[in-house]
Amino acid sequence: MRLHDWWGRLNAYLDENRTRPREYGVWDCWQLTGGGVFAMTGTDYRAQLPTYTTLEEGIAILEAQGGAVAMLTTMFGEVKHVSRAMRGDIVLSDLGDGPSAGICLGVETVTVSPGGMETVRTLEGSAAWTV
Secondary structure, eight states: OOOTTHHHHHHHHHHHHTTOOOBTTTBSHHHHHHHHHHHHHSOOGGGGSOOOSSHHHHHHHHHHTTSHHHHHHHHHOSOBOGGGOOTTOEEEEEOSSSEEEEEEOSSEEEEEETTEEEEEEGGGSSEEEOO
């Protein structure tokens, strides 16, 4: 359940991390998404997974969970079409180098790419989950 001031908390979290470079296990799509969910709800889903420091370790964790869709469905419940994503929901996109989780801001979803934080069109995502 989201905190009453979740939108302000999420925006503050995104603002303070806007210029961070991607670093696996520290600042990547899962760390952004998990941190965003923590800001909105007070629950840290990142603690449910092992730590990792490389792309290969992150992929191994995803594979052990059955893939990104399976992992996010286990944590957040039923998957829904991206056209039903609301602000604060999780959206899974593909930036060309595999699945990338992010937080829906409305028309755009924020995620982490090789260049750091960026936005992508929400409707170009492949799946979404309610937070």
